[in-house]
Amino acid sequence: MAGRLLDHLSDLRHRLFVGRTAELELLQTALLADVRPFNILYVYGPSGIGKTALLHEFARLCRQLDVAARWLDARAIEPTPAAFTKALRRAAGLPPDGPLGDALATPGGRVVVFLDAYELLQPLEPWLRDEFLSDAPGDLLLIIASRQPPAPHWQTDADWHTLMRVLPLRNLTLQEAQEYLIRRGVPPDEHPAVLSFTHGHPLALSLVADLFDQRPGFHFEPDSAFDVVRVLLQQFLQQAPGPAHRAALEACALVRSLNEALLGAMLDLPRTDELFTWLRSLSFIEPAPGGLCPHELARDILVADMRWRNPDWYAELHRRARGYYIARLRQPTGPAQQQTLLDYIYLHRYSPAVRPFFEWRTGSLRADSMHPADRPALIAMVEAHEGPESARLAEYWLARQPHGVVVLRDASGEPVAFLAKVALHELTPGEAEHDPAVAAACRYLEMHAPLRPGEAATLFRFWLARDTYQSVSAAQSLLFVNMVRHYLMTSHLAFTFIPCADPDFWAPVLGYVDFQRLPEADFSIGGRDYGVYGHDWRVMPPLAWLTVLDEREISGDAHAMPSQPPTPILVLSQQDFSEAVQHALRDFTNVIRLRSNPLVQSRLVLERAGLQSEAHERVAALRCLIEEAVAKLGQIPRLQRWQQVLETAYLHPVEPQEQAAERLGLPFSTYRRYLKAGVAWIAEHLWLQELGETAS
Template structure:
């Protein structure tokens, strides 16, 4: 019988696997015990530390011992109980509707379930701990691997304390690092310099080894490689076997996950099997159920480099990916369609207008999107009463009684209600039901007079949406609400028109205008003394696929629609320190491009608004931001120690040379020294601006 390729893959992975002896011994002892001493092994460690490689080695040990093992990746599914069970059923060879728990309960032999990238399933952690895992038969060992250690609930539960074992992963030891480098044929006289530079971080070691595979004659020293990862990745794009390989790597960096059909479409090549196989063999590429994943660090660095170095090719790859997803969106449904939507959103990860909303979701993933439960309506009504008053609360109770299925709720991992979204299906409402609510009556009158529905067409009113604590301000819950709305836009059959209501319509106007969601001030209405603004989109005039294409073009072009308008003091955007730092870096990079600066979130910072007020330039936020950047950088000239930083910033951003290499030559600096000074200069300017932001009244 012919052996499967998967067996060869497992052997090759095992051949290059080094270290982790204590972790392997512990796993072996558990999986071969006559009675499982624990039921969950939780492996955790930072990105690139080798969690996935360790799980593959666990599978190798299971094969050697005749133990059945099934591997799942959290990146391959949406974080809902139903979809998790569906993916598990498919991995077990069952139909999607089958019960994987019932199937496992029928097995008499030892069984291992491995769940990788568990941080992506954080909203399911409570469900896993309290419902799914307790139903597992006692001959099943579950291995969870993610970036975070088990939550406090795991560690404080007296039951799980004895049935859970935690395995933290750290960098490889010097001896293990040397063994790995030897396996990758890196010259022994280079090992110490590489270990000193990487501290044994597995991903960094693999990147160095990849560089040696491309250029066997190079030498690494601490003085030459100030920022090893950045430098390696920049050179990697240039040192691949050929132009087609480089294009394949750049295409892979644009998307969340790459498959052969997607790669073929993005490269406009009928046959890409060889390129796909080459990608799969790269040390920073992992294989999942959906396809190939570049490591986050590699992908983001390559994409940023491509966008700066070759913006026309960046635009073209972006367009081809978009067209591929658009062509498959209407052909799929269920789990596959949801994955395509995730891929669509991923294409916008660098959008200056949308980044903060997407980042909110990524930073706070311990929120579960759920349907309304019988005990939820009183809490929903109380939430509306707190933020909008008793009159609005009575209307919310009215609609909860008529269309409870229209409500989506957002819960903490402890089950606490954090917010909700109500999506009323307007055609299903009777006239007497609509007449109770001024908001519903107002939008229905507009619809009836200006855009009447045809038979079978649907219209949705996003009537209530809020977070329990922050109402309609920017927050993690708000971000998830907007993503739910996006999913509704793209997946609702026959959707013709949507209406969106906001208590502070002016605050959201810039973002919604950018998204072609039209403001209808003539439809605004009042409930309980509060005025609510109305936004509108007719999907018959601009279908979802066309709308997505417009959004994508704006993302890659840096288009801002409409021009920045004066903002009131209560519209200040409160940025976290990481977001502020990212915005400063973007603003420096785009200093000479006002069209790109137009979307920078610093324009809504307290710092810029205060500058505009002082200078009487309420109509010139971009000029205010430019002046702040230049003045802050100029202050570095006051210190002899920082003068070199100012010179590098000046010739890179304010009076930029053609390239960074040209700037280094102009300053008569080695490129590595130039890069070090540039990084330090950006950090100094960011620190000074952050301090001013915190202390601006």
């Protein structure tokens, strides 16, 4: 029965398949030739262009010509040699363990390997080229389908170039698109409007044709295309009309990949297994690493419809998703945290300030610490892109702060990119002047944002990929993810600097994430100028920063602030902080005066009251912090007298201090001395909390 059903599905696909005549003729010629004219057929094109449909027709042609075929879907394969070998053996009907060559051996001596969604296996490409293909039988034909064109080395290497044919797929021609509509039974008088709307895009044609199948008598109006999309989505939901199913579909469209736990968090439901199973049954939902995801065109349609139809629900789903991710970010670091950060950033993919600057597919690239053997390769990367003077500085910092280096490795473990952080607060005398970049950052801090004792500042001194330098790429995107990890996970972080070889190029996205252009921190090395961006985390700490970014994504305004913006944090020196504590103690019973105390805008108070708290809530938080500190003082036996003096002088004053001293059995001079010591202790205790340290 399974075989007959599969044959029926194949026949249905074939009956609806149109166009691609030249591509089919090319493959047929290659299959009938005595000697393979090429060994790699590389098909590429954007999402929804019909790559998989063409590969199914190719496979049908192989069956007709009695040529053995092996079908691999990269969405179900980890980009490692072992996983690829197991998948190929499984496709050949062999046990997963065993030599790779068995999967390519056939009685007829010829085999075709189909590799769909190849873009997911890009990190494995060196192994596929240098080992798999190099050792494969000479009559092997590998047919690849990818969203991306072949990497440059396939074309620049003369040997491989002769063995490859490249087929870029485009939209169907007008005649082919019309033929498809005829086969789908779309009324002829509707063809002009549909063809004008879809421009021959295969998936769009299919979705509109589905609408005609589901709604007899339907009339298509291009000017109401958005409404058509909405109706089309409703048709997909006809078999499950419950609102929970629609909500599940919208949640799936919003996030990078959806698993049951995330679905439960977004819908606020204890069990979602039935909804998740229903999602898997939809024709435009695909399995992906970590869960489910809709086809990209369907995803965009769903999100656009939701943002237009119910923006409040869109904002709520967005809030629940980011809450889920932030909770997971508090878990132990490692690859899972890296994926969570990617998932979080994916929520911002529709922002015009983010989308052009981020690659969401990072393949098997993984972040690692630097090994001693990595240093020559990392220094060579810097020299190749920035010159020998920068390379010498890279060697200097890699030796002095190796703990600040993050290396990105490909599937083979080779370094392909790295991020070198210089901890400015850890510098020893004279180190800063060794490097113009570090010296400029230190001067900026001294003039505009001096560090307080215990605070940290970071310069992302080098961030680059071996092949693409600082251009947009999967490696660059993953380096940015590790920068975000640093912002969220570094204790007492006060300031970060990002130098750019092309600062104007990165201005839109760095402005979006609230990094300010800092010309005073710019520097030149080896005749090349670098522009610097920075962010003061004391003024806008990480949680407030995330709130601002979420508001910008939801509103679509790259400069938006929350409707109730966070109270700006006041960065106080230790002396100013201590003076503010003295005034707060003296004004403890005067709520009006406390409202003007600088401490109500300190990080300490705002973290207790909330970044968007009202003035009276901040005053209450300040009073509570002072009461807790005085109580803590009373828990130290030798300092209990100090606590008693503070209580009678400031927290519960009921009589002049002279009488309070007499009641405590203390000379007034001793009372005043204890009071001064107690105030100093409270100021020091609260200062440590302001810096994020544990006070004792």
